[in-house]
Structures are given as C-alpha cells and as structure tokens.
Amino acid sequence: MSRPKHDVTDAELAVLKELWALGPSTIRELTDRLYPGGATAHYATVQKLLERLEAKRCVKRRGRGRANEYRAVVEVTDLIDHTLRGAAARLCGGSLAPLLTHLVNTTQPDAAQVEELKRLVKRLDRQGGSA
Amino acid sequence: MSRPKHDVTDAELAVLKELWALGPSTIRELTDRLYPGGATAHYATVQKLLERLEAKRCVKRRGRGRANEYRAVVEVTDLIDHTLRGAAARLCGGSLAPLLTHLVNTTQPDAAQVEELKRLVKRLDRQGGSA
DNA sequence: CTCCATTCAGACGAGGTGTCTGAGAATACT
DNA sequence: AGTATTCTCAGACACCTCGTCTGAATGGAG
Numbered sequence: 373m374s375r376p377k378h379d380v381t382d383a384e385l386a387v388l389k390e391l392w393a394l395g396p397s398t399i400r401e402l403t404d405r406l407y408p409g410g411a412t413a414h415y416a417t418v419q420k421l422l423e424r425l426e427a428k429r430c431v432k433r434r435g436r437g438r439a440n441e442y443r444a445v446v447e448v449t450d451l452i453d454h455t456l457r458g459a460a461a462r463l464c465g466g467s468l469a470p471l472l473t474h475l476v477n478t479t480q481p482d483a484a485q486v487e488e489l490k491r492l493v494k495r496l497d498r499q500g501g502s503a
Numbered sequence: 504m505s506r507p508k509h510d511v512t513d514a515e516l517a518v519l520k521e522l523w524a525l526g527p528s529t530i531r532e533l534t535d536r537l538y539p540g541g542a543t544a545h546y547a548t549v550q551k552l553l554e555r556l557e558a559k560r561c562v563k564r565r566g567r568g569r570a571n572e573y574r575a576v577v578e579v580t581d582l583i584d585h586t587l588r589g590a591a592a593r594l595c596g597g598s599l600a601p602l603l604t605h606l607v608n609t610t611q612p613d614a615a616q617v618e619e620l621k622r623l624v625k626r627l628d629r630q631g632g633s634a
Numbered sequence: 635c636t637c638c639a640t641t642c643a644g645a646c647g648a649g650g651t652g653t654c655t656g657a658g659a660a661t662a663c664t
Numbered sequence: 665a666g667t668a669t670t671c672t673c674a675g676a677c678a679c680c681t682c683g684t685c686t687g688a689a690t691g692g693a694g
Contacts (some may be wrong), residue, residue: 373562378509381681381682381683382593382682382683383682383683383684384682385593385594398640399640400639400640411685412639412685412686413538413684413685414684415639415640415683416641416642416684416685416686417683417685419640419641419642420683420684420685421682422682423642424682437692438639438640438641438691438692439639439640439641440640440641448595449605451594452590452594452595452601452602452605453605453609455586455590455594456590456602456605456606459583459586459587459590462516462586462611463516463579463583463586464515464579464684467615468606468609468610468641469610469612469616470579470583471583471587471606472606472607472610472612472616473616473619474580474583474584474587474601474604475587475599475603475606476603476616476619476620476623478584478587478599479599479600479603479623480600481600481603481627482600485600485603485604486624486627486628488604489603489607489620489623489624490624490672492604492607492608492620493607493609493617493620493621493624496607496612496617496620497617502585511649512651512652513651513652514651514652514653515651529669529671530672531670531671543654543655544653544654544668545653545654546670546671547653547654547655547672548652548653548654548672550671550672550673551652551653551654552651552652554673555651568661569660569661569670569671570670570672571671571672583661598674601664
C-alpha cells in the first residue's frame with residue numbers, strides 16, 4: 373500500500389511489470405527478460421531504472437548472495453490510485469466523483485466486471501450510500 | 504469533442520482554464536488574468552502557450568479586429584477522457600473497467616452516483632454485457 | 635592471482651517545459 | 665505626416681527529465 377512519490381515512466385513501468393510477473397529478482401534476471409541477449413549496457417540501463425524506482429519508493433532492495441535482489445513494493449492499484457488522484461487534482465479540483473461519472477458513461481465492462489459492479493452496488497446499497 | 508493529441512502541461516492547462524472561464528479571448532485579456540500587472544515578457548509567454556495548445560488541437564484562433572481571438576475547442580471532459588484512456592492503456596491493458604471498480608472501491612459514492620451506477624448496471628444487463 | 639560478474643558514479647543526447655528577447659507589422663495619437 | 669504603442673512572429677535560453685551508455689572500483693570463484 374505504498375504510494376509512489378512521483379509518476380513512473382514507461383521504461384520504469386516495464387521493469388515494474390517484470391517484477392510483478394517474476395517476483396523478487398536480480399538485475400541480471402530482469403535484464404535477460406527485458407533485453408534478451410542484451411549487452412552489458414542494458415544491464416546498466418535496468419540498474420539505473422531500478423535506482424530511480426527505489427528513489428520513487430516503488431521497489432526495495434536486499435542483498436542476495438553477491439548480487440542484489442529487488443522486489444516491488446507497489447501494486448498496480450497503487451499506480452492507478454496515484455494516476456486517478458493526479459487527474460482529479462488537475463482537472464476536477466481534487467474530487468474523484470467527476471471521474472467516476474465519466475467512466476460510468478463511457479465504459480463497456482465485460483460480463484465478469486458487470487458482476488463485480490453489481491456486487492459493489494449491492495454493498496453500497498446495504499450500507500446506505502453515505503457521502 | 505476534439506481530442507487533444509498530446510498531454511496538456513500545467514501552464515497550458517492554466518491558460519485553458521482561463522479560456523473556459525472567460526470564453527473566447529485575446530492574448531492580452533488572458534495575460535491580464537494570469538499575470539496581473541504583467542510585463543511584456545508574460546504576454547509572450549501566454550502567446551507561446553497558446554501556440555502549443557493550438558498545435559495540440561486544444562484551441563483555435565480567429566482574427567478579431569487587429570488582434571487574434573482564441574477559443575477553447577476542448578472541454579474538461581475531453582481531457583479527463585484522454586487522461587483516463589492513457590492510464591488504462593498503461594496500467595490495465597487498455598480496459599477502462601478496472602479504473603471504474605477502483606473508484607467505486609476507494610470512494611464513497613453519494614446517493615446520486617449510486618443511482619448512476621444502478622442505471623449503468625441495468626443498461627448493461629439489458630444489452631447483455633458486451634466486451 | 636586472474637577472471638568474471640556485479641556494483642557504483644556519472645556522463646551523454648534527445649526531448650519537453652516555461653520563460654524571455656528581438657525584430658517586424660499594424661494601428662492609434664498628435 | 666511622424667512618432668509611439670500594440671500586437672505578432674520566430675527563435676533563443678536554462679532547466680529538467682528520460683533512456684541510454686561508459687568507465688572504474690569491488691568482490692568472489694576458479
């Protein structure tokens with residue numbers, strides 16, 4: 373449930389996604405996935421991205437043998453939350469409600485997601501939609 | 504209903520908000536609002552921002568007397584839409600639905616929004632939740 | 635000790651942002 | 665008319681971020 377301090381860039385996000393898929397990994401493991409047959413330069417690139425992700429409080433580092441093991445400390449939902457709040461702050465005076473309304477009007481969820489929505493609405497009904 | 508081609512920066516957004524508030528305006532009018540007692544340098548700043556907004560298809564220009572009159576051709580909802588779709592593309596494989604469920608989960612929708620949600624669910628039910 | 639992989643510090647070019655300068659064209663004032 | 669004021673355009677600028685990369689130091693494994 374950490375909050376990313378700043379926005380995550382595309383290259384950084386690619387590393388994060390790999391971390392989500394692989395679980396805690398070393399730079400080498402990540403590099404081999406992101407740049408198959410990569411040169412030593414790519415290794416350093418991944419390392420720099422991890423360094424910046426660490427500064428943004430998105431990953432944490434721990435020694436594993438001689439190498440370092442990195443693990444993600446943010447989830448997709450954290451990034452979604454951060455993005456949504458940023459958009460609300462810029463465009464809606466900080467309120468998330470207009471975003472919700474907009475999504476309700478423009479979204480085409482699939483069957484499973486409709487089910488989830490029904491459940492959520494039912495729950496909201498039960499607890500009596502407080503402000 | 505235009506679509507902004509690229510993201511709008513903070514300074515550009517400030518100009519846009521002034522345009523939304525004032526309606527079609529000249530650079531002078533905008534400058535006086537954004538930089539009260541502003542020097543001639545500020546005038547050029549606003550002009551550059553309008554030039555970039557025009558390149559991003561967010562404003563249009565028309566001669567008014569000797570000066571130019573600028574008017575916004577995007578609404579807040581266009582920027583919201585653009586932002587939301589960008590977030591969905593980056594974080595949710597392009598689907599907006601996860602954003603919706605996230606908002607429903609993390610905000611306390613008021614009565615009106617719960618009603619909106621119910622209507623959405625009903626509508627989706629009727630048309631048999633397509634992808 | 636030598637070799638190899640990892641780590642660290644820092645550079646680099648490209649691109650974007652916000653600001654500003656200078657010169658030119660059109661208008662108003664006297 | 666001639667001067668001054670306003671607007672416009674083109675372009676520079678310093679700063680920052682992003683993605684990439686180089687070089688040297690470190691530390692085990694053979």
